[in-house]
Each structure stands twice: as structure tokens, then as C-alpha cells.
Amino acid sequence: MTFVKCILPLLAATASVAVAAPAAAQMNHSNMPGMTMPMPAKKAPAKKPAAKKTIAKKPIAKKPAAKKAGPKKPVAQKGATKPADPHAGHDMSSMPGMQTPAASAPPQTTCLPEHAAMGHCTLPTTQPAPPPEPTCMPEHAAMGHCTPATTNTAEGTSFPAGNAPRPPVPTDHAGDAVYGTPAMEMGRHHLKEFHGDQKFFQALLNVFEAQLRNGRDGYEWDGEAWYGGDINRLWLKSEGEAAFGRPVEKAEVQALYSRAIGPYFNVQGGVRYDFKPNPSRVYATVGFEGLAPSFFDVEGALFLSNKGELMARLEGYYDQRITQRLILQPRAELNFAAQSSREIGVGKGLSDAELGLRLRYDIRREFAPYIGVQYRRAFGDTRQFLRAEGEDAAGWSVVSGIRMWF
Amino acid sequence: MIDNVALERRAFLRAAALTGAGFGVAGAMPAWAQPVSGGLVRPLPTVSGNDIALTIGKVAVRVDGKVSRAVGINGTVPGPLVRLKEGQKVRLRVQSTLDEESSIHWHGLLVPFAMDGVPGISFPGIMPRSTFDYEFEVNQSGTYWYHSHSAYQEEDGVYGPIVIDPAGPDPVAFDREHVLVLSDHSPMAGATIYKKLKQMGGGYFNMQRLTLSGQLAGRDLPASERREWAKMRMDPADIADVTGSTYNFTVNGFGPFDNWTGLFRPGERVRLRIINAAAQSNFNVRIPDLPMTVVQADGQNVRPVTVDELQIGVAETYDVVVTPGDRAYSFVSESIDRSGLGRATLAPREGMSAPVPPLRPRPVLTMKDMGMDMSGMNHGGMAGMAGMDMPNAPNPAAVRGVDPSAEQNASRNLWKLTGWKEPTDHGTIKSAAVAASAAMAGMDHAAMGHGTAAATPAPTGSMAGMDHSAMTQGAAGSGSMAGMDHSAMTGAAPTGGTAAAPMGHGASGGSMSHSMRDFSNAPQVDKNPGVQTISPNPVDRTGEPGAGLEGLDHRVLTYRDLVSLNRNPDVRAPTRSLDIHLTGNMERYMWSFDGVKMSEPAEPIPFRLNERVRVTLINDTMMPHPIHLHGHFFELVTGHGAYGPRKHTVNVAPGGKVSFDVTADAQGDWAFHCHNLYHMTAGMMRVVTVRPDQGGNQ
Known part of the structure; x- marks a missing residue:
């Protein structure tokens, strides 16, 4: 409070002395919402339209000397003369269950901060104020419907805003007149480049693992990489598998153009090339990729081969955080085909399904070793094709690998 | 005239470089921000005068004992305190030794737009290994700061405090002052942090x-x-997007274990000039057992209001006066996500410390x-x-x-x-x-x-x-x-x-x-993948304490507690209103105004010279956004009439809205942006144009 002493003389020098000084004097008791000191007793708020009128006159009198007085004037008057009337229905007292501040609070604290915020009453923080205008919410005031009564004087920020038109958008750049257009163009290039136009890159190996299964231990990968901006990106995807000591059984690469079509989803189109199994195939592909509600990562694609085979794939996974770093990832992949093709070993309908459950530990977000299990099963003709080659059509594996990205 | 202190320091650095790297690092702290240790107690040396030289260059810094690379000014992070006097003219010769473009923006200073220091808006930028002279009159007083407006240099260390002493008597009475520059220091480069955010969104940190x-x-x-x-x-x-998992929260460049210490004599009125110079972190500031009387916000005097805690958004400043007794106190700047805290000590003698409160639960x-x-x-x-x-x-x-x-x-x-x-x-x-x-x-x-x-x-x-x-x-x-x-x-x-x-x-x-994404609630917002949500019912939250400060058993500052000490210079009614939606997509880490990124390119926001406009910022995202308008102060519409608090930066709560009245009295082009560095670099920025009325309407 020594502080106040120092401040007072200065306040005295300001134009607002008369009103400001008393307020400052009491401020340290009352300006703080958390203060336990008793607040100065105040009269319970009461409606007093007269005060409101005084407030309202000011905008007209002090109207800025702008040229656009035309549109402004009516607005000021509107805000001034009919603060309450379009919102008669707002009267708090008419709301069942609603307590007026005066009724619900002890006598010495008639004004709750929330109510003050709504313009129901005046916190003693501000200067002695005209009686509050309970029907005027700040939101309404901001819209020019009424004049809030929370303030000491109806000036400045307590005025409603007019509806003057927006000025035209200039086509020139102010800096050009000072530094010349060529130099400023360089600066504008920097400005654009570093404020939303950056390009990024990410490569993610979601599955990169050894698989232990009955007699046929092998390995598998499934990853993706992208480069680009926020909306347009180039994607590469690859997945494949092999048994240890044997040639790669399956290997494919996709090159896709990806475009963001919503907050969470991208559409993707491009080509897929299968190196294995022989004979290799080229597919035209179109699909989607994104984040479904409940944070499921999903993707799906249609593939049309150069031999006319039509296939589809659905993939999804979910990261269940057990702790901040221990994450359980259930994962599923379903492959479908519109026809059976012995050549590529794919049967009509649901050709195969893969279900995995991997538990990883994020040593860093970019580097997470994991263990897990995977079940795979072929269906229909695919099953027959596999058996004909002496391979298992279904089976479990225990997997261990590293999820990583950079 | 180049300040002697700066020269001395440079000589010292040269000597340090000869004697060893570790010593050199110790030297890479401005004298005014040295912790009290080894008898190092001295009044604040400053960089001042009419002719000031600042050099941007790479430095090594040591925070809590860990050395990392940074970019500093005159060899230190933060840069030297620039101390000016209201009414003076100043020439700041800024030399860059970097191999990339750079800049210095004088945050909160009312300068001609061409001296404002935003590349591509106010000037071309400081080219690699070149010098730029800023010249302007100082027509204000208070606590401000300066920082690079280029790339991610603000994260990397290019920032420092400014104090401008008033021409007349200071309405704030104090016996001693300390400048406290709060920041978030990461061993990762800013560019890397931003890349991780783009790759994995908020989940990374x-x-x-x-x-x-x-x-x-x-x-x-x-x-x-x-x-x-x-x-x-x-x-x-x-x-918070970026957290204590990479950040060490610093005070004057020192980590919480370094324990920077400011001295006082018991009973003195100590003015703390608190500046949030962090790239991305809002802080809850408190000094247990020592109430703070807020006397200034964003360099503008406010009626004193005493609180126990305040939340300071990125780029805001608060001056508080405390009257400590004969004991040590912990100054705590806790990140709002409670992933870490910054800490300094206020003590009557060197070598003292006080208990530091534990981190509170993340809200x-x-x-x-x-x-x-x-x-x-x-x-x-x-x-x-x-x-x-x-x-x-x-x-x-x-x-x-x-x-x-x-x-x-x-x-x-x-x-x-x-x-x-x-x-x-x-x-x-x-x-x-x-x-x-x-x-x-x-x-x-x-x-x-x-x-x-x-x-x-x-x-x-x-x-x-x-x-x-x-x-x-x-x-x-x-x-x-x-x-x-x-x-x-x-x-x-x-x-x-x-x-x-x-x-x-x-x-x-x-x-x-x-x-949650109904565009009829915000027709002006561009409907695109960069807009994840639209707040259905945004409300004015200026009367609320910040996230995680609800329900505390002590006094917490809210914006509504701020009342300008002086009558606002312009008390006209706004002639029009302007809504701006703060939009983003956390998953894609995209940020924008009205759904349009700066780089699109976004259309400027036009103002007529000297018109008064009520701007309402509507936060359609779930993060607070400290919004900064260059070249102007605006008055918050918080129910204080002609005494609205004047600010250069206002933190808009998630799902909330804030209105301010601004008089567009500074002709030229100005930056307007979210001061979370990575929101700005993602595109949450616009050019504001202030031009004489051409008579045309739109």
C-alpha cells in the first residue's frame, strides 16, 4: 500500500483525477479477485435506465471526425438509444433458477466476478460506476446491441462498434517505397518460405521385424515415406517378406501422389510395382490414408494390374498407450481380389488376412524396439495356391523388430 | 558510441577462447544475468546510448551444466539489455555473422514500419554477413524486448530485453530492479523442433x-x-506443443539448477521486469510467500493489482513490484503444461536459496x-x-x-x-x-x-x-x-x-x-484441411485464470484485473468491427488465421489510417494463442471503458475470444501473428496494412 502513496500524486496529474483517485485508493483492497479483505459495502445493483442514457449520449458527441460519418452515425445511435430493448428476454430475474447477485451473495460481496463479467454488477475494482445494467451482456455489447454498464465512464472500450465498411485491400507494399521492390521481393520470398510454405520429409518403418514360425523363420517390412507441403505430398510405400536364406517372396513398392482432402484424410493415387512374386506386375492404384475417429490409422487402396486383375487392400492400426513410452499396436491387413489368378497366387474374394499385436517401447519417438505376435491366414483359392506350392496357408509367428522413423 | 561493457566482454571472450572452451561458455552470459557466485555482485551493466552495436552470431551456451549450440547477440543468450531513455534517438547497428538471413524486431516499440524488422514486410531482412542500421526515436517507456523475426532464430537464442526509462518521473516507485527474461531452451535447433512437429504433431514432445x-x-x-x-x-x-521433454526453462539464460540470483536489501521495493521471450512456452509465474503487485503489462502502466500468481503468454511482459523480507525467495516460471519450470532466486545475500515448489499436475x-x-x-x-x-x-x-x-x-x-x-x-x-x-x-x-x-x-x-x-x-x-x-x-x-x-x-x-467443425459458425473461415475445428460457442474468457490455475487457493491475475493507469489516448467508439478466427489442425500441425496460411499467400488485413476498429479474435483451436500486432498498442475490451489495458500481445484462451480496440495510427505495413514461434512459422500470420483513406470501400 506504500505503493499507492507513490502513485497517487501522479494520478493527480492525469486528466482523470477526479474519478481515478478514489478508485486507486481503494484498489488494493478490492482489485484482486483472490483478496480476502472485505470489500467496500455497495448498494445492491438496481436498474437505472437514466444512467444508461447518459452513457449512451457520449458516442454521438465524441464521434470521430472521420469522413465515413454516414454509416457510423446510425450505429452509434442505435447502440446508444436502445441498449436493452431488443433483449428484454434476457432479464435474469425472469429465468427460473437464476439467482440475482444480490439475492445469492452475502451483503458485503454483492458482486461476484462472474456476474461482473457479465455486466450484472460492477466489481469494486473499477471506478465508481453508474448502476449496472443487468440486461446487457458483454457479448451483446460487442455486437452493438446494448451498452454494458461495467465501466465507470461510457467511453473508449465500452462503446459498441459501428459497422463502417472495410477499406479496400491495398495492392502495393509499403516497404517497396523505402527499400525498392527487388530487395523487398527477396524479403517476401523469405516471408512466404518460412511461414507456411516449408517442405518436409519423413520415412517410417512401422514394421521391420524378424518372424519366428514353425520351421519357416523369416522377416517382413512395411514402411512409407513422404515429401512435400501440407496439402500435396509424394508418398512411397513398400512392403514385403521373405524366409531367411531364401529369395524374397513378396516385395512391392508404391509411388503415390497424395492430397489432403480433409483435416484427417488424404487421397492417394499412383502406381504399384511388385518385384515378387514372379511374374512381376504393375498396378494402377488409388486409395486413401488417414486418421479415423478414435485415432485409428487406416488406409485402403484399389489396385488394377497390367493384366487386368483387380485387387483391394485395407489396413489399419491403433496405438494404445499403456504408458507414455510403452505402446501396444494391434494391426490388421486384409487383401481382396476380384478374380483368381494362379500366376500371382491370389484367389477371388478375401484372399488373405494378417492380424498382429506388437508391443513397443519408445526409447525415442523415432526408435522403438518391439515384440509381438502375428497370425496370418489365406482363404479360398489363395489357400489352394499356397498348398500347391507346399506352403502353410495359416499360422502364427512370434515377431521382434524395431519401429523407426526419421 | 559503442558501449564499453560490450567491448570488454568481447575482449573477455577472446581471452576465454584462448584459455579453453568451458571458460568460454561461462563467459557467454551477459554480466547482468550472471548468477551470484564467486562474489560476482554488480549493478546491471547495460548497452545504452545513442549508438548501439549488436552482433548476431553463433555461440555455445551452458544451461544446467549442459553445453549446446545456440545463436546469440554480442556473444550471449539472451542478448544484452538494451537500455534506452524516452525521448532519445537511437541508432542500433546490427551486424549478422550468420550465413543465413537474419533480423531484429523491437517488440512493443512504436517505430516507423521500415524499422520494425520483419523480413518481407518492413524491410528486406539482414542479409548473411552484413549489417543493418536501425534508427528511430524512442517515444515511450517501459519493459520490452527484441528478437529475430527470421526462420527459427528466436528459438535458437536471438532475443534480449529492452528497458526504456521514462522521460519524467516514473509512476512506479521502486528501490531496485531486476530484469527476468524467461525462455525455453532446447539442445535441438528450432528447425528440427518444427520438423518433428510437422512429422508427428503434438504427440512428439x-x-x-x-x-x-x-x-x-x-x-x-x-x-x-x-x-x-x-x-x-x-x-x-x-x-503445449513443445514441452520439457526437450526444453529447459530458463531465466536470463540460466536453467533452474544454475539458479540465477538477484539481490536486494530487505524491505526494498524490488521491481521485477518479467519478459516471456520463450519461443513456444507460456509460464505460470509466482514467488511463494511473496505477493506480486503488477504495475505494468506489455510496457504500459496499469493500476497496481496484487496477485500471488500470473500467467504470462509468449511475448508478453509484466512488471511487478515485490517487497521481500530478510530471506531468500524462489522465483518460479512453471510451463503451463507443467512439464518443467524455470527458477531463479531473489535473496538479500549471495549464495542463498529457497525451497522450490513441486511441479503441479498437468491440466x-x-x-x-x-x-x-x-x-x-x-x-x-x-x-x-x-x-x-x-x-x-x-x-x-x-x-x-x-x-x-x-x-x-x-x-x-x-x-x-x-x-x-x-x-x-x-x-x-x-x-x-x-x-x-x-x-x-x-x-x-x-x-x-x-x-x-x-x-x-x-x-x-x-x-x-x-x-x-x-x-x-x-x-x-x-x-x-x-x-x-x-x-x-x-x-x-x-x-x-x-x-x-x-x-x-x-x-x-x-x-x-x-x-465441432461447423463452418456456418464461422462463415469467413476458409474450408480446408488446415481447419480441424470451429468453436461452436466461443466465449470471452478474459476473466478466467489460465488453464490449470483454476481453483487455486490464492490470487491469480486475469486480464480483467488489468486497468490502464492512464486514460487511453483514443477513446472514440470503433467505427467498425473485425472478426479474426484463429484456426489450426493439430494432426497436420497447420496454423492459420481464418483458415488461410500466410504463405498461401494470404490477403493483407487493411486498416484506414487513424480509424478505430474493434478486433475480435476467436480461438477455434484447443491451444492458447498469444497474438501480437506490430507497431500498435491496442486496448482490451474488458469492461474498463477509457482505461482499457493497452497491450501489444494478447493470449487468447482455447475456445475463447478476446476483443480489443485499436487505433490504426501507424502508416505502413505491419506483421500480425501468433507469437508461438511454430504457429507463426506454420502460417499463423498476416500483414496488416495501414493506409490513408482512399475513399474506396469494399
Whole structure:
């Protein structure tokens, strides 16, 4: 409070002395919402339209000397003369269950901060104020419907805003007149480049693992990489598998153009090339990729081969955080085909399904070793094709690998 | 004239470079920010005068004993204190030794636009290995700061404080002052941090997310609410994009273990000039056992208001006056996500320290942060619902406790190391074990000025005790809702009724999800993948304490507590109003105004010279955004008439809105942006043009 002493003389020098000084004097008791000191007793708020009128006159009198007085004037008057009337229905007292501040609070604290915020009453923080205008919410005031009564004087920020038109958008750049257009163009290039136009890159190996299964231990990968901006990106995807000591059984690469079509989803189109199994195939592909509600990562694609085979794939996974770093990832992949093709070993309908459950530990977000299990099963003709080659059509594996990205 | 101190330091650095790297690092701190150790007690040396030289260059810094690369000014991070006098003319010769473009922006200083230092808007930028002279008159006083406006250099260390002494007597009386520059220091380069955010969104740095173990332990949110948030693809634990998992929160360039110390004589009035120069971190600032009287905000004097804690948004400044006794005090700047804290000591003698409070539980977002609040909803009878809002209800995470696997940075251990004994301080949230009802009752309503126990579900008190965030909690919610008179809602307008219905059932995401991206609520927003959500019912939250400061048993500053000391220079009514939506997509890490990134390119926001405009910032995202307008001060519309607090930066709460009146009296082109560095670099920025009226309308 020594502080106040120092401040007072200065306040005295300001134009607002008369009103400001008393307020400052009491401020340290009352300006703080958390203060336990008793607040100065105040009269319970009461409606007093007269005060409101005084407030309202000011905008007209002090109207800025702008040229656009035309549109402004009516607005000021509107805000001034009919603060309450379009919102008669707002009267708090008419709301069942609603307590007026005066009724619900002890006598010495008639004004709750929330109510003050709504313009129901005046916190003693501000200067002695005209009686509050309970029907005027700040939101309404901001819209020019009424004049809030929370303030000491109806000036400045307590005025409603007019509806003057927006000025035209200039086509020139102010800096050009000072530094010349060529130099400023360089600066504008920097400005654009570093404020939303950056390009990024990410490569993610979601599955990169050894698989232990009955007699046929092998390995598998499934990853993706992208480069680009926020909306347009180039994607590469690859997945494949092999048994240890044997040639790669399956290997494919996709090159896709990806475009963001919503907050969470991208559409993707491009080509897929299968190196294995022989004979290799080229597919035209179109699909989607994104984040479904409940944070499921999903993707799906249609593939049309150069031999006319039509296939589809659905993939999804979910990261269940057990702790901040221990994450359980259930994962599923379903492959479908519109026809059976012995050549590529794919049967009509649901050709195969893969279900995995991997538990990883994020040593860093970019580097997470994991263990897990995977079940795979072929269906229909695919099953027959596999058996004909002496391979298992279904089976479990225990997997261990590293999820990583950079 | 080049300041002698700077010259001395340079000579010192040269000597240090010869004697060894470690010593050189120790030298890479400005003398005014040296910790009190080894008898190093001296008054603040400053860089001042009419001719000041600043050199931007690469440095090594040591924070809490760890050395990392940074970019500093005159060899230090933060850069030297630039001390000016109101009325003087100054020439600041800024030399860059970098191989990339650079710049210095004088944050909060009213300078001609061509001297404002934003590449591509006010000037071309400082080219690699070249010099640029800034010249302007100093026509103001107060606490400000300066920083690079190029690339990610602000994160890398290119920032420093400015203090301008008033030409006349200072209305603030004080015997001594300390400048406290708060920041977030990472061993990662800013460019890398931004890349990680682009690659993985907010999940990369957040090590305090919701987990299954937390759910099983009954922490944070109950399962039903977790599901509702997940359905909306929203993370209620996403409080900060970049956290203590990479940041060490610094004061004057020193980490919490370094313990920078400012001296005082007991009984002195000590003015602390607190500057949030962080790239991405908002802080909760407090000095346990020492109330702070706020006397200035953003360099502009305000009527003194005494608080125990304040939240300082990125790029804001607060001057507070404290009157410490004959003991040491801990100055604590806790990141709002409570992933770490900065710490300094105020002490009468060197070598002293005080207990440091523990990190409090990381808050979770509530429906209000989604702009789902009822109070601002419509013009019908529902408007009265605002009266039911109790902004001071404790956060669910404060009641239920935070995730057991949540990780914070090393500063989490300081309380043990410094011998903190509970309960010696207010402002410490009750532990998770406290039942919801107890927590509610534990709130000091009298201290909050309520004078009534609002949580009591008696018929009369029920409305006051009603809170939307409380409704989202299990126990606490049902308790206070019991007293809620649902018939009060019967008069609601249709939209109100729709939103109100699910609220009555506690968790409500299912029906909310439909309205979380309704562009009819914001027709001006461009409909594109960069806009994840539109707040259905944004409300003015300037009367609320920041996230996680609800329900504390001590005084917390809100924007509404700020009242300008002097009458505002322009008290005309605004001739028009302008809404600007703050938009983003956390998953893609895209940020924009009205859905349009700076780089699109976005159209400038035009102002007529000297027109007065009411600007309303509407936050459609779940993060706070400290919005900064260059070249102007604006007056917050917080119910203080001609005494609206004048600011250069205002932090808009999630799901909230803030209005300010601004007089566009500075002709030229100006930057207008979110001061979270990575939001700005993602595109949350515009050019504001101020031109004489051409007579044309649009």
C-alpha cells in the first residue's frame, strides 16, 4: 500500500483525477479477485435506465471526425438509444433458477466476478460506476446491441462498434517505397518460405521385424515415406517378406501422389510395382490414408494390374498407450481380389488376412524396439495356391523388430 | 558510441577462447544475468546510448551444466539489455555473422514500419554477413524486448530485453530492479523442433499424454470421457506443443539448477521486469510467500493489482513490484503444461536459496477449451447460463491426479533438493487422493470474492456452483449438477437446447462431434484441411485464470484485473468491427488465421489510417494463442471503458475470444501473428496494412 502513496500524486496529474483517485485508493483492497479483505459495502445493483442514457449520449458527441460519418452515425445511435430493448428476454430475474447477485451473495460481496463479467454488477475494482445494467451482456455489447454498464465512464472500450465498411485491400507494399521492390521481393520470398510454405520429409518403418514360425523363420517390412507441403505430398510405400536364406517372396513398392482432402484424410493415387512374386506386375492404384475417429490409422487402396486383375487392400492400426513410452499396436491387413489368378497366387474374394499385436517401447519417438505376435491366414483359392506350392496357408509367428522413423 | 561493457566482454571472450572452451561458455552470459557466485555482485551493466552495436552470431551456451549450440547477440543468450531513455534517438547497428538471413524486431516499440524488422514486410531482412542500421526515436517507456523475426532464430537464442526509462518521473516507485527474461531452451535447433512437429504433431514432445495406466489408476479423465475425446480425434492432454521433454526453462539464460540470483536489501521495493521471450512456452509465474503487485503489462502502466500468481503468454511482459523480507525467495516460471519450470532466486545475500515448489499436475482440456461453453451461446434466455459458470472450478487432473507415467524434465526434482515442505505455500493443487467434493469445498471462495460456498448444491447456490468443466468430471460434476435447475433451460433457443442436452449427461462428445467443425459458425473461415475445428460457442474468457490455475487457493491475475493507469489516448467508439478466427489442425500441425496460411499467400488485413476498429479474435483451436500486432498498442475490451489495458500481445484462451480496440495510427505495413514461434512459422500470420483513406470501400 506504500505503493499507492507513490502513485497517487501522479494520478493527480492525469486528466482523470477526479474519478481515478478514489478508485486507486481503494484498489488494493478490492482489485484482486483472490483478496480476502472485505470489500467496500455497495448498494445492491438496481436498474437505472437514466444512467444508461447518459452513457449512451457520449458516442454521438465524441464521434470521430472521420469522413465515413454516414454509416457510423446510425450505429452509434442505435447502440446508444436502445441498449436493452431488443433483449428484454434476457432479464435474469425472469429465468427460473437464476439467482440475482444480490439475492445469492452475502451483503458485503454483492458482486461476484462472474456476474461482473457479465455486466450484472460492477466489481469494486473499477471506478465508481453508474448502476449496472443487468440486461446487457458483454457479448451483446460487442455486437452493438446494448451498452454494458461495467465501466465507470461510457467511453473508449465500452462503446459498441459501428459497422463502417472495410477499406479496400491495398495492392502495393509499403516497404517497396523505402527499400525498392527487388530487395523487398527477396524479403517476401523469405516471408512466404518460412511461414507456411516449408517442405518436409519423413520415412517410417512401422514394421521391420524378424518372424519366428514353425520351421519357416523369416522377416517382413512395411514402411512409407513422404515429401512435400501440407496439402500435396509424394508418398512411397513398400512392403514385403521373405524366409531367411531364401529369395524374397513378396516385395512391392508404391509411388503415390497424395492430397489432403480433409483435416484427417488424404487421397492417394499412383502406381504399384511388385518385384515378387514372379511374374512381376504393375498396378494402377488409388486409395486413401488417414486418421479415423478414435485415432485409428487406416488406409485402403484399389489396385488394377497390367493384366487386368483387380485387387483391394485395407489396413489399419491403433496405438494404445499403456504408458507414455510403452505402446501396444494391434494391426490388421486384409487383401481382396476380384478374380483368381494362379500366376500371382491370389484367389477371388478375401484372399488373405494378417492380424498382429506388437508391443513397443519408445526409447525415442523415432526408435522403438518391439515384440509381438502375428497370425496370418489365406482363404479360398489363395489357400489352394499356397498348398500347391507346399506352403502353410495359416499360422502364427512370434515377431521382434524395431519401429523407426526419421 | 559503442558501449564499453560490450567491448570488454568481447575482449573477455577472446581471452576465454584462448584459455579453453568451458571458460568460454561461462563467459557467454551477459554480466547482468550472471548468477551470484564467486562474489560476482554488480549493478546491471547495460548497452545504452545513442549508438548501439549488436552482433548476431553463433555461440555455445551452458544451461544446467549442459553445453549446446545456440545463436546469440554480442556473444550471449539472451542478448544484452538494451537500455534506452524516452525521448532519445537511437541508432542500433546490427551486424549478422550468420550465413543465413537474419533480423531484429523491437517488440512493443512504436517505430516507423521500415524499422520494425520483419523480413518481407518492413524491410528486406539482414542479409548473411552484413549489417543493418536501425534508427528511430524512442517515444515511450517501459519493459520490452527484441528478437529475430527470421526462420527459427528466436528459438535458437536471438532475443534480449529492452528497458526504456521514462522521460519524467516514473509512476512506479521502486528501490531496485531486476530484469527476468524467461525462455525455453532446447539442445535441438528450432528447425528440427518444427520438423518433428510437422512429422508427428503434438504427440512428439508431449510425455504427459493420457494412457491406459492412467485410466486404470483413475487419473485424468474417466474412460467415458476419454472415448468422447478420442472420437473427436482430440487430445485433452495437449496443453503445449513443445514441452520439457526437450526444453529447459530458463531465466536470463540460466536453467533452474544454475539458479540465477538477484539481490536486494530487505524491505526494498524490488521491481521485477518479467519478459516471456520463450519461443513456444507460456509460464505460470509466482514467488511463494511473496505477493506480486503488477504495475505494468506489455510496457504500459496499469493500476497496481496484487496477485500471488500470473500467467504470462509468449511475448508478453509484466512488471511487478515485490517487497521481500530478510530471506531468500524462489522465483518460479512453471510451463503451463507443467512439464518443467524455470527458477531463479531473489535473496538479500549471495549464495542463498529457497525451497522450490513441486511441479503441479498437468491440466487437461475441458469442454470450454473446445468452445463448447454455454454462456456466450445466443441471445435467448440461455444467455443467463453464464451465471452458472464458475471459472474457478479445479481442473479434472487436479482433482483426479495426473497420469502415473507422465514425465517432466529434471526440474521436477528441485522441490526435494531444496527442501520444500508442504503445505507452506498456497497455489499448490491438492493431491489426487482428495475427493472431488473435498476439492470443491477446499476452494477458498471467500478469497475469490464470492463470499459464498458456491459448490454447495443448495437450490440457491446451485447455479453459481454449476460449472461446465465440473460437469465433465464424474463425482464433482454430478454433485454440483444435482442442484442445477434444468427447467432454467427450457426457454433455450434450439441451438442451446441441442448443446445443453448432452451436457446434462456429463460427457457428451458423441453429439458434440457433429458441431465441432461447423463452418456456418464461422462463415469467413476458409474450408480446408488446415481447419480441424470451429468453436461452436466461443466465449470471452478474459476473466478466467489460465488453464490449470483454476481453483487455486490464492490470487491469480486475469486480464480483467488489468486497468490502464492512464486514460487511453483514443477513446472514440470503433467505427467498425473485425472478426479474426484463429484456426489450426493439430494432426497436420497447420496454423492459420481464418483458415488461410500466410504463405498461401494470404490477403493483407487493411486498416484506414487513424480509424478505430474493434478486433475480435476467436480461438477455434484447443491451444492458447498469444497474438501480437506490430507497431500498435491496442486496448482490451474488458469492461474498463477509457482505461482499457493497452497491450501489444494478447493470449487468447482455447475456445475463447478476446476483443480489443485499436487505433490504426501507424502508416505502413505491419506483421500480425501468433507469437508461438511454430504457429507463426506454420502460417499463423498476416500483414496488416495501414493506409490513408482512399475513399474506396469494399
